[in-house]
Amino acid sequence: MTARHVDAEVVPYVLGELASEDRARVETHLAACRPCRETAASFRTVLTELVATRAQPPAVHWSRWQAELRRKLDSRLERSRTPPHEREVAGPRHARLGWHAVPLALSGALAAVLLYLAVHGIGQEPRVPQLVGDPRPADLTLDETIAGRRLDMLRHYSVVERLDLLEDLDVIGNLDRLADVKEGRASAMAEG
């Protein structure tokens, strides 16, 4: 049985980077330890596969590649000689910044939309525009305003329930004034 596994040395062993002394020690261990032996064998197989199936990059036209490199280098050197305030107006750096700014702009737009939704909410009732001199509270919704207007009818329900709607439309239209008329009569009677 072997003292300890040689995990840390399997890779350099397979790559042939161990000194002869260490190599001999690892080999002694591998001879006695099946898991380590299998690890070493499988690593060797994977490396062989990698080498055998190693991909080559697409063919490159080297003279064109080198001419392009020269062009880029010259333009970079030219730019480094140009004062910064003139450099920012145009040129590859500006163009590159524009390209890199696309995700930044998208993120900004997304943040703006989220902020708008957070402030104004999603699917809330529309607010009733507040006109100058309008006595209604400013934060009423449309439904609340309509319900508020119908409260007049509820307050004068005893009158409303006795009306034939087709004949007494103008009474309904002047319900607001009913209270004033009642108050006027009461004060006249009190004075009388």
Add this chain to the structure above:
Amino acid sequence: MERSDEALLERVARRDDDAFDVLVARYRERAHRIAWSILRNAEDARDLSQEAFIRLYRSAGSFRGSARVSTWFYRILVNLCLDHRRRRRWWDRFVDSGSGAGDTALLDRLPAAGVHPDDDLARGETMSRVWSAVDRLSSHQRAAVVLQLEGLPTSEIAEALGCSEATVRVHLHRALAALRKSLRET
């Protein structure tokens, strides 16, 4: 007479364009292959391998000679690729999710060439399976595997990735274990 990378870089630091062209010719194919292996996108590989040479030109004067020129250059290149991959990841997630746009990118990510027209279908499938699994590794694991396949020793991979050799071994160990698992499952 063959000039050393260090001598050429010294001349590049003095803005010697001929020396720069020699260095570019020496490393461009490898640089492009590493960038492509990490990014799996032809256009990005072209741009970033060129960008790495531009950075080499501009920072040649700051090279202190503590590592080999090639290792120093690979570090510039790998950092560019990993940064690009990191930036691209959230954008890809945002743009590709739920759209069919990922299909063309997938074609670009699949291993190209290497398989001759008369190779059998099974071999192509194995290739696709292996490299799709590589595609799912973390950026550092993937970079470690790519640089290892380029023949860099662990010490140079560590320099290029800016970490210790022990960390590189951990990356490789985890990468190989993950690939083994993926290959067994498929």
